[in-house]
Amino acid sequence: MSEEAEKETKKATKKKKTTKKAVAKKTKKTLIIVESPHKAENIGNYLGSKYNVKSSIGHVIDLPKSRMAIQIENNFEPEYITVRGKAKLLKELQKDAKNADLVLLASDPDREGEAIAWHLKNALKEKTDAPIKRVIFQTITPEGVNAGLADPHEINEAMVNAQKGRRVIDRLVGYNLSPLLWKKVKNGLSAGRVQSVALKMICEREDEVDSFIPEEYWTLDADFQKGKSSFTCHLAKYKGKTPEFKSEEEIKNIIEEIKNSECKVTDIKSTEKTVRPKPAFTTSKMQQAAANRLGFNARKTMQIAQQLYQGIQVGKNNVGLITYMRTDSVRIADSALEEVRQWIGKNNPDQLPPEAITYAVGKDAQDAHEAIRPTYVAYTPDDMKEYLTRDQLRLYQIIWERFVSSQMKNAKTVTTTAEITAGEAVFRISSTKLSEKGFYSVIKLLSSKEEVTGSLPSLKVGEVVESKEFHPDQHFTQGPARYTDASIIELLDDTKIGRPSTYASIVSVLIDRYYITRSNKQLVPTQLGRMINKILVEAFPEVINEKFTAEIEAKLDGVAQDQVVWNDMIRDFYSPFKARVDEVEATTESMKGFLDEQTDKVCDKCGKNMVKKLGRFGYFLACSGFPECHNTKSVPLAKCPREGCNGEIVARKTKGRGKEFYGCTNYPECDFISHFKPIDVYCPKCNWFLVEKYDKKNGSYKSCINPDCDYLHSVDEAVAAEAAGEFAAANEADKKNKGQ
Known part of the structure; x- marks a missing residue:
C-alpha cells in the first residue's frame, strides 16, 4: 500500500471512530436513581425513553453490622462499606452512570434519602464524567416529577451530617450498652438510644398500672316518661353537690327517699359550640x-x-x-x-x-x-x-x-340539656346535634368525640314527668391506661423523642426484641423488657431519659440547619458516657446466675430437676442436665380447674397464625383451653383461676374463667390488699433511704 493510500485509510478510520463517538454521545440518556423499584417503574413510565430510571433499593453504602466501625480517635468518622449483597447492583449503577450524560439522585426527600444520595455520588463520580445532581420528588405524579426535574441542585451536606451524627451516636450507644448486657445479663440482648427511652416510658406506665388500687363507686340512672315518650337521665346533683357514692347502700337510701317525689322539669338550656377543622396530617x-x-x-x-x-x-x-x-x-x-x-x-x-x-x-x-x-x-x-x-x-x-x-x-353543634328535680336529687339528660354541618360534610369516619349523640324528648320547664324505674350501677375507678400505638406516638411527638420517620420503627424494634408485646392493642412490657429497663435506667440515668434524648434531637436539628458541628456534638457526649460504661462494667455484678431458678419440676426425659430460665420470649423450663438433655417446657401459669385433672395450664400457640392460647398439659386427655391469660390468683367463689380481661367500658379487670361462676371484679381484694401493703412498705423504705 502506498504512503498516500495509507494516510487516506487512517483518515477514514479516524473519521469513522469520531462519528461513532458522536452517535454514542447523542444516544446517552439521563440516569435517575430512586430508592424503590416500584417508584422507578412509575417514574420511568412518566418520562419515556430519554431517561434511564434505576433503583438503589435503599442504602447501597452503610456501616457494617458486625462491628462498631466508628473511628473514635479520628473525629468519630464512620467506616462505610458497600452493603452486603449490593456490590453487583452498585457496579450496574456505576456502568449506567458512565453511559449517562447527566445523573440525577432522587432518593427520598428526608435526611436518610439525602445520605443515600451522598453515598451514591461518592461511589459514582469516579466512574463518570457526567454531572451528578440532587432532585426531589414530593409527589410521584407527572407534575411532581417534572417539578423535581426542573430544580436540580447540590446535595445538602448539612442534612447528610445530621444523618451521620444520628447514625454515629446510635452506634456508640448501642455498641457499648449491648455488650454490657451480654456480660451482665444474657447473650443476644440489645439496647438502643431512643428505643430504650420509649421502653422506659412503657415500663413506668406499667408500674403505675400495677400499683393502682381501684375504688368502688356507684352511679344512678332513672327512667322517666312523658306521654308515650320515655327517656333515661343520670343523677347529676344531690343536695346541691356532685354525688359521690361509695356503696350500694347509699344509692338504695337515695332511691327510697326520692321514689315517691314529684318529678318536675326545672331547667332547659341550649349551648352552641363552634368546631374548627383540623390541619392536614403530619x-x-x-x-x-x-x-x-x-x-x-x-x-x-x-x-x-x-x-x-x-x-x-x-x-x-x-x-x-x-x-x-x-x-x-x-x-x-x-x-x-x-x-x-x-x-x-x-x-x-x-x-x-x-x-x-x-x-x-x-x-x-x-x-x-x-x-x-x-x-x-x-x-x-x-x-x-x-x-x-x-x-x-x-x-x-x-x-x-x-x-x-x-x-x-367550621361546624357548629347545639347541646340541649334538661334537668328534672325529684326531691333533693337533680337528674340530667343532654342531646347534641349538628346545627351547621361545615367540614363534617366530607367526613365519613367520625371518631367517638366527633359523633353527635343523645335523643331528647320535647320538654318544657315546669311540667311534671313520671318516674318509672331506677338503675343503680356499680363501678370501679380506672387507673392509668397502658400506652397504645397511638398514645405512645403522641407522647414521643410531644416530648420530641425521635423523628416522624422513626416513630414506627421505635415500637416495632421493641416488639421484635420481645421487650414489649401488644395485648388488646395496648403495649405491655415483658418480664425481659422490665428487667432490661431496670438495669439501664439505674446504670445510665443521664442517657436513658426523655430530656437527654430530646436534647440530642434538638442538636441534630441544629446540625441539619448547619448551626452545630456534628463531631463536636458527639465528642461532648461520648467521653462521660464511655467513662460510665467502664465504671458499670467494673463495679456491677453479673446477673446471669440470678436469672436461673431451681424448681421441683422433674424432667420427664431424664428425671433431673427443671430450671426456670429467662429466654428471648419470656420464662421457660429447661432440664438441669443440659447439654446432655435438651428437654424444655412452658412455665405453668395455673392449675387446671377441671375436676379430677392434675394438669397445669401453659401457654401454647396455634399452628397457622401462631396466636397464643392457654391449655392443659394433660392434652389430649384434658381439652381445657382459655383464650385469656391466667393470673396466679384463684376465684374466692369457685376456686377456678382468674384471667385478665379488657373492654372499653371497664378497662382491664379480673374475671373468673369458670363459665358457671358470676365472679367479675375490677380488682381482687386479696391482691389489692397485698399490693397496698407492698406499696406502703416500699414508700417507707424510700423515706428511710432518703433520710440516710
Whole structure:
C-alpha cells in the first residue's frame, strides 16, 4: 500500500471512530436513581425513553453490622462499606452512570434519602464524567416529577451530617450498652438510644398500672316518661353537690327517699359550640388517627402510606396518590390550596370559606415537606374503591377527608340539656346535634368525640314527668391506661423523642426484641423488657431519659440547619458516657446466675430437676442436665380447674397464625383451653383461676374463667390488699433511704 493510500485509510478510520463517538454521545440518556423499584417503574413510565430510571433499593453504602466501625480517635468518622449483597447492583449503577450524560439522585426527600444520595455520588463520580445532581420528588405524579426535574441542585451536606451524627451516636450507644448486657445479663440482648427511652416510658406506665388500687363507686340512672315518650337521665346533683357514692347502700337510701317525689322539669338550656377543622396530617397525627380509627399499628400505617406515595395502578396509569408521608409540617402548597378550593366550590359550595385557611407550623417542625395530602383532590375515595385494597382505601380515605375538610367552614353543634328535680336529687339528660354541618360534610369516619349523640324528648320547664324505674350501677375507678400505638406516638411527638420517620420503627424494634408485646392493642412490657429497663435506667440515668434524648434531637436539628458541628456534638457526649460504661462494667455484678431458678419440676426425659430460665420470649423450663438433655417446657401459669385433672395450664400457640392460647398439659386427655391469660390468683367463689380481661367500658379487670361462676371484679381484694401493703412498705423504705 502506498504512503498516500495509507494516510487516506487512517483518515477514514479516524473519521469513522469520531462519528461513532458522536452517535454514542447523542444516544446517552439521563440516569435517575430512586430508592424503590416500584417508584422507578412509575417514574420511568412518566418520562419515556430519554431517561434511564434505576433503583438503589435503599442504602447501597452503610456501616457494617458486625462491628462498631466508628473511628473514635479520628473525629468519630464512620467506616462505610458497600452493603452486603449490593456490590453487583452498585457496579450496574456505576456502568449506567458512565453511559449517562447527566445523573440525577432522587432518593427520598428526608435526611436518610439525602445520605443515600451522598453515598451514591461518592461511589459514582469516579466512574463518570457526567454531572451528578440532587432532585426531589414530593409527589410521584407527572407534575411532581417534572417539578423535581426542573430544580436540580447540590446535595445538602448539612442534612447528610445530621444523618451521620444520628447514625454515629446510635452506634456508640448501642455498641457499648449491648455488650454490657451480654456480660451482665444474657447473650443476644440489645439496647438502643431512643428505643430504650420509649421502653422506659412503657415500663413506668406499667408500674403505675400495677400499683393502682381501684375504688368502688356507684352511679344512678332513672327512667322517666312523658306521654308515650320515655327517656333515661343520670343523677347529676344531690343536695346541691356532685354525688359521690361509695356503696350500694347509699344509692338504695337515695332511691327510697326520692321514689315517691314529684318529678318536675326545672331547667332547659341550649349551648352552641363552634368546631374548627383540623390541619392536614403530619406523620405522627396520621399514625395516631390510623391507630384510633382503623386499628392499624404504626408500621402497617407507614407501609400502606409508602404504597400510596410510590404509586397505584389507576386505569392505565400508575399514580402516586399522596404526598411524601414523612413530615412534621402542616404547610400546604399554594397550587394544592387552589385545587381543593375549586373542588369544594363545585361539590360543597356552601362550605367554602372566603379565603384559604392557613395553619401555624410548629416551632420545632423542620418544615422540609408539605403536610400529607392527596395529590389529586378529584380522586375521591369513592373513585378509588376499585383500584385500592381495603386497607389502602381506608387510609387514603382519612388522608383525603382530613385534607379536604381542613379547607372548609367550621361546624357548629347545639347541646340541649334538661334537668328534672325529684326531691333533693337533680337528674340530667343532654342531646347534641349538628346545627351547621361545615367540614363534617366530607367526613365519613367520625371518631367517638366527633359523633353527635343523645335523643331528647320535647320538654318544657315546669311540667311534671313520671318516674318509672331506677338503675343503680356499680363501678370501679380506672387507673392509668397502658400506652397504645397511638398514645405512645403522641407522647414521643410531644416530648420530641425521635423523628416522624422513626416513630414506627421505635415500637416495632421493641416488639421484635420481645421487650414489649401488644395485648388488646395496648403495649405491655415483658418480664425481659422490665428487667432490661431496670438495669439501664439505674446504670445510665443521664442517657436513658426523655430530656437527654430530646436534647440530642434538638442538636441534630441544629446540625441539619448547619448551626452545630456534628463531631463536636458527639465528642461532648461520648467521653462521660464511655467513662460510665467502664465504671458499670467494673463495679456491677453479673446477673446471669440470678436469672436461673431451681424448681421441683422433674424432667420427664431424664428425671433431673427443671430450671426456670429467662429466654428471648419470656420464662421457660429447661432440664438441669443440659447439654446432655435438651428437654424444655412452658412455665405453668395455673392449675387446671377441671375436676379430677392434675394438669397445669401453659401457654401454647396455634399452628397457622401462631396466636397464643392457654391449655392443659394433660392434652389430649384434658381439652381445657382459655383464650385469656391466667393470673396466679384463684376465684374466692369457685376456686377456678382468674384471667385478665379488657373492654372499653371497664378497662382491664379480673374475671373468673369458670363459665358457671358470676365472679367479675375490677380488682381482687386479696391482691389489692397485698399490693397496698407492698406499696406502703416500699414508700417507707424510700423515706428511710432518703433520710440516710
